[in-house]
Amino acid sequence: xxxxxxSTARAGRKATAPAPRSGSRPKRHxxxxxxxxxxxxxxxxxxxxSVFTALRPVxxxxxxGYFSLAGAFNFDNFIQAWTQGGFATYFWNSVIxxxxxxxxxxxxxxxxxFAVSRVNWKFNITLLIMFTAGNLLxxxxxxxxxxxxAKHFEVPYSFSDSGNMLNTYIIVIAVNTAFQMGFCTFxxxxxxxxxxxxxxxxxxxxxxxxxxxxxxxxLPLCRPAFAALGTLQVIFIYNDYFWPLLFIQSxxxxxxxxxxxxxxxxxxxxxxxxxxxxxxxxxxxxxIYLLLQRQFVAGLTLGSSKG
Amino acid sequence: xxxxxxxxxxxxxxxxxxAPGRTGRAKGGRVRRLSGRDKLVLSLMVGIPTLIELTLVWxxxxxSVGLSFTRWNGLDLGDIRPAGLDNYxxxxxxxxxxxxxxxxxxxWLLFLALIATPLGLLLAVLLxxxxxxxxxxxxxxxxxxMLSLALIGIIWQLFYQRDNGLLxxxxxxxxxxxAVDWFxxxxxxxxxxxxxxxxxxxxxxxLLYLAGLKGVDPSLKxxxxxxxxxxxxxxxxxxxPAMRPINxxxxxxxxxxxxxxxxxxxxxNRGTNGLEMLSALVIQNLVGEGQVIGVxxxxxxxxxxxxxxxxxxxxxxxxxxxxxx
Numbered sequence: 001x002x003x004x005x006x007s008t009a010r011a012g013r014k015a016t017a018p019a020p021r022s023g024s025r026p027k028r029h030x031x032x033x034x035x036x037x038x039x040x041x042x043x044x045x046x047x048x049x050s051v052f053t054a055l056r057p058v059x060x061x062x063x064x065g066y067f068s069l070a071g072a073f074n075f076d077n078f079i080q081a082w083t084q085g086g087f088a089t090y091f092w093n094s095v096i097x098x099x100x101x102x103x104x105x106x107x108x109x110x111x112x113x114f115a116v117s118r119v120n121w122k123f124n125i126t127l128l129i130m131f132t133a134g135n136l137l138x139x140x141x142x143x144x145x146x147x148x149x150a151k152h153f154e155v156p157y158s159f160s161d162s163g164n165m166l167n168t169y170i171i172v173i174a175v176n177t178a179f180q181m182g183f184c185t186f187x188x189x190x191x192x193x194x195x196x197x198x199x200x201x202x203x204x205x206x207x208x209x210x211x212x213x214x215x216x217x218x219l220p221l222c223r224p225a226f227a228a229l230g231t232l233q234v235i236f237i238y239n240d241y242f243w244p245l246l247f248i249q250s251x252x253x254x255x256x257x258x259x260x261x262x263x264x265x266x267x268x269x270x271x272x273x274x275x276x277x278x279x280x281x282x283x284x285x286x287x288i289y290l291l292l293q294r295q296f297v298a299g300l301t302l303g304s305s306k307g
Numbered sequence: 308x309x310x311x312x313x314x315x316x317x318x319x320x321x322x323x324x325x326a327p328g329r330t331g332r333a334k335g336g337r338v339r340r341l342s343g344r345d346k347l348v349l350s351l352m353v354g355i356p357t358l359i360e361l362t363l364v365w366x367x368x369x370x371s372v373g374l375s376f377t378r379w380n381g382l383d384l385g386d387i388r389p390a391g392l393d394n395y396x397x398x399x400x401x402x403x404x405x406x407x408x409x410x411x412x413x414x415w416l417l418f419l420a421l422i423a424t425p426l427g428l429l430l431a432v433l434l435x436x437x438x439x440x441x442x443x444x445x446x447x448x449x450x451x452x453m454l455s456l457a458l459i460g461i462i463w464q465l466f467y468q469r470d471n472g473l474l475x476x477x478x479x480x481x482x483x484x485x486a487v488d489w490f491x492x493x494x495x496x497x498x499x500x501x502x503x504x505x506x507x508x509x510x511x512x513x514l515l516y517l518a519g520l521k522g523v524d525p526s527l528k529x530x531x532x533x534x535x536x537x538x539x540x541x542x543x544x545x546x547x548p549a550m551r552p553i554n555x556x557x558x559x560x561x562x563x564x565x566x567x568x569x570x571x572x573x574x575x576n577r578g579t580n581g582l583e584m585l586s587a588l589v590i591q592n593l594v595g596e597g598q599v600i601g602v603x604x605x606x607x608x609x610x611x612x613x614x615x616x617x618x619x620x621x622x623x624x625x626x627x628x629x630x631x632x
Contacts, residue, residue, distance in 0.1 A: 032433050033440075039430070040447045046466045046506065047450070049473045053465060066471040112356040115349055127357060129626055134364040136559075136618045138567045140586040141611045144593050144603050145370035146363065148381060178363035181356060210345040214352070239455030241570045246590075257455045261574050264461070271471055278461045285453040293446070296453075300511075301518040 047282070054078065054275035061272060077276035085263065085273065086252065087280055094238055094255035094284075096169055101176045102233045106226060108177065109184030114214045117189040118200055128189060135182030139242050146175060147246055167249050175243050180236060184229055187302045191225040192218055225302065231292045232299030235285055256281050371611065375604035381593075394605035402602070408583040411497055412613075415504070415584075416565035423505040424561050427512025432542065434513070435520045449514055451507040460574030463503040464490055493581025500571055500582060508564060512557055519553030520546070555624050562617040566610060585610045 053066065060071025081087050112131065116124035150165040157163050165171040199221075200213045208216070244258040251262060263277050289296065341349070378390040398405045430448055434441050451459065466473050467489035470482060480486045489499040523546050531541040547554070569586040572578045578587025585606060592603030 029436070029438055032436070032438060036430075036433060036438075036444050040444055043447050043451070043506070043510075045473070046462050046503075050462050050465055061471075067473070067476045108356040108359065111352040115352045119349060125626060127353070129622055130365070131356075131360055132625070133618055133622060134360055136563060136614070136621070137364070137368065138563075138569070138586055138610055138614055140567075140569060140589045141371055141607045141614070142364065142367040143589060144374060144600050144607060145367035147593060148600070149367065149370075151381075152384060174359070175363055178359050181360060182364070185356070209342065210348045210352075235453060239458075241455055241457035241574075245573075246594075257457055260461055261457060264464070271465060271468070274461065275465055278458060278465070281458055282454060286450075289450070289453045297449075297514060297518075300452075300514060 050275045050278050053272055054279045056272060058270055058272050066271070077272045078280060081273055081276045081280055085266070085277060086259070087256065087277065089252055090254060090256040090259040091280075091284075093169075093253055093259075094257070097172050097176070097244070097255050098234055098237045101173045101180070101237050102230060104173070105177045105180045105184055105233060106230060109181050109188055109229075110219065110222065110226075111214070112181070112185045113188035113192055114218055116185070117192040118197075118213070118218060119210070128186065131182040132186045133182070135179060135186070139179065143242075143246055150247060162249075166247055167253065168247075169253070171247050172243050175247070176237050176240060179243075180233055184233065187229060187299075188222065188225055191222060191302070195221055224298075227292075228295045228299035228302055231288060231295040235288060235296065238284065368611065371604045371607045373604075374600055375608045377601050377604075379600045381600045390601055394601045397602060398605050398609070404579075404583040404588055405606075408578075408585045408588050411583055412565060412568070412585050414497065415501060415568050416562060418501045419504070419508055419561050419565050423508040424512050424557060426505065427509040428516050430509065430513040431516035431520060435517060445513070445517070448510045450510070452510045452514065454507065456504070456507065456568075456570035457574045459503050459507055460500075460571045463499070463506075464575065467499055490575045491580075496575065496581045500575060504564075504568065504571055508561075511560070515553055515557060515560075516550070519550040522553075523549045555621065559617045559621040563614065566614050585613075 053061075054077050055073045055075070057072055057074060057076050061068075064070040112127070116128045147166075150171050153165045154163060155165065160166075160168045162168070195218065199217050203213050203217055238255075239257055240255075241257050241261075244255050248254050248258070251259070254262070260277055260281055263274055374387075375394055376390060376392070377387050378393070379387045430444075434445055454462070469475065469486045469488035469491070472489070474489060475482075475486045487495060490496050527545050527549060528541055531545045536544065567586065568584055569578075569590075572582040572584050572587050573590070576582055578584050578591065589603050589606045589610065592599050592606065
C-alpha cells in the first residue's frame with residue numbers, strides 16, 4: 001500500500017474478480033444475508049422517514065397523524081422550503097463558498113506537494129509534517145483566535161458591511177482552504193512521489209525550469225488524484241458546519257449546511273417542512289455520490305493508503 | 308524564504324532502479340544549483356501555502372495557548388490582562404460542565420471504539436466475501452458518510468422526537484406519557500447522539516477496511532487455510548495483522564472523530580443538558596454574552612493537548628519510516 005495509484009488499481013482488479021467460493025458454502029451466506037438485510041433496513045430508516053415526512057403535506061399529517069399512509073403525497077413542502085424557506089439563497093451561498101475554496105485548496109496544495117515531493121531540500125519533511133498535523137486538529141482549538149483575528153482585521157465598509165472580515169465569504173473560504181490544504185498536500189505529495197523521478201530528470205536535461213516541470217509534466221499525470229480529491233473536498237466543504245457558524249452572522253448569508261439548523265426554530269414544529277429542508281440539503285451530496293462514487297471512495301482511501 | 312531557497316537542489320533519483328541506457332549518471336547526492344528564476348518559482352510555490360498555513364492554522368493555535376493565560380472580554384486588544392493559571396483553575400474547579408464534558412468525550416471515544424468501529428469492520432469482512440448484492444449493501448451503509456454531522460442531527464431529530472418521532476411510534480409510546488424525548492432527556496440523549504454518530508462512523512470504517520482487505524495478499528489466506536486455520540483464526544491471526552497501516556489510520560480517525568464531536572451536539576441543543584462536549588464548551592464561552600475568551604481558550608488548550616496524542620502517534624508512524632529511508 002505504498003502508493004495510492006497501486007492501491008486503487010488493486011481494489012479495481014479484486015472487484016471484478018469472479019467469486020469462486022461463493023457457491024461452495026451457501027449455508028454461511030444465508031445468515032450473512034439476513035444480518036446484512038436487517039442492518040441495511042435499519043440503516044435506511046432515518047433517511048427514509050425524512051423523505052416520507054417531507055412528501056406529506058402538513059394538512060394530511062395534522063388530519064391523519066405522522067404515522068399514517070393516508071392523505072396526499074406531493075412536493076409542496078419542497079417548493080415551500082425552496083421559495084419561502086430561503087433554500088434557494090442558502091444553496092447559492094454554499095456554491096459561492098465551496099467552488100472557490102476547492103479550487104484554491106487544490107491549486108495551493110499541488111504547488112506545495114510538488115515542492116516537497118519532487119525537489120529534495122532540507123525542510124521538505126518538516127513542512128509536510130506541519131501541513132498534515134494542522135489538518136488533524138479539532139477546528140474548535142483555533143476558533144477563538146481566528147474569530148478575533150477576523151474581527152480586528154479592519155477593511156473598508158465598501159468591501160465588507162461589518163467593517164472587518166466577519167460576515168464575509170472570504171474569511172470562510174480562506175480558513176476552509178488553510179484547513180483542508182494540509183490533507184490535500186499530504187495526499188498529493190504521496191501521489192507525486194510515486195511518479196518516477198526520470199520524468200522530471202529528462203525534462204531537466206532538456207532545460208525545462210521548475211514551473212514547466214510542474215505545469216507540463218507532473219500536473220497532467222495527477223489528474224486521477226485531482227478528480228478524487230476534488231470530489232472529496234466538494235463534499236467536505238459543502239458539509240462544513242462550523243466555520244460559517246463562527247464567522248457569518250447574517251442569516252441570509254449562511255450556506256445550506258449551517259442554515260438548516262436555524263430552520264428548527266423558523267419552521268416551528270412543522271416537521272414536514274424541516275424534513276423537506278433536510279432532504280433538499282442531502283440531494284447535492286447524493287447526486288455527487290451517485291455520479292462520482294468511485295472518485296469519492298478513491299479520495300477517502302487515498303488518504304489512508306499510506307500509514 | 309530566500310535563505311532556504313539557496314539549499315534547494317534538483318530532485319535526485321528516488322527509484323533504486325536506474326533507467327537503462329543512461330549510464331554514467333551519478334545517483335543521489337548530486338547537487339546542481341538551480342537558476343535564479345527556478346529559485347524564485349520554488350520560493351513562491353512553498354512560500355504562499357506555508358504563509359497561509361502559518362497564519363490561519365499555526366498562529367491561531369499558538370494564540371489559543373497564549374490567550375488561555377489571560378483575561379479578556381474579546382472587545383479591545385488593550386484590555387487583555389495576564390491571568391496566570393486562573394482560567395485552568397476555574398474550569399477544573401468552578402465550571403460545572405467541564406468534568407461532564409470530559410466524561411462525555413471519553414464515553415464517545417469508547418462507544419466509537421467498541422461499537423461503531425468493530426461494526427464497520429464486521430460489515431467490511433462480510434461484504435468482502437463477494438456475496439450477492441455486495442455493491443448494494445455497500446452503497447446503503449456508505450450513504451450516511453456523505454452527509455454532514457449537522458444534517459445527521461436534524462434527520463435523527465425527526466426520528467427521535469417525543470410526539471411525532473418514528474422511534475416512539477415503533478416502541479408504542481408515541482402520544483403516551485411514557486414517550487421519551489430522545490434528544491431532550493439528559494439521561495439518554497448522549498446515547499441517542501452516539502447512535503446517530505455511529506450511523507456515519509461505521510460506514511466510513513467499513514469503506515476503509517474494504518480497501519484494506521482488498522490489499523491483503525490472498526496467498527496469506529491460502530497458506531493459513533493449508534495450515535489448518537479456521538475462518539476466525541485466519542482473520543484474527545493473519546488478515547487483521549496484515550492490515551496494520553489501515554488499523555493505525557482507523558485508530559487515529561476514531562480518536563480524532565470523538566474529539567471533534569461538535570456538529571451533532573451543537574445542532575441538538577448547543578451542547579448543553581446532558582450533551583456537554585469539550586469542543587462545544589469552547590464555542591459557548593466564545594459566542595455567549597459573557598465572551599470569556601480566556602476560559603474558552605483554556606478549554607481549547609485542554610482539547611489541543613488531548614488531540615496531540617493521536618496526532619503525534621500518527622505522524623511518527625507515517626513520517627518516522629520516511630526519515631530513516
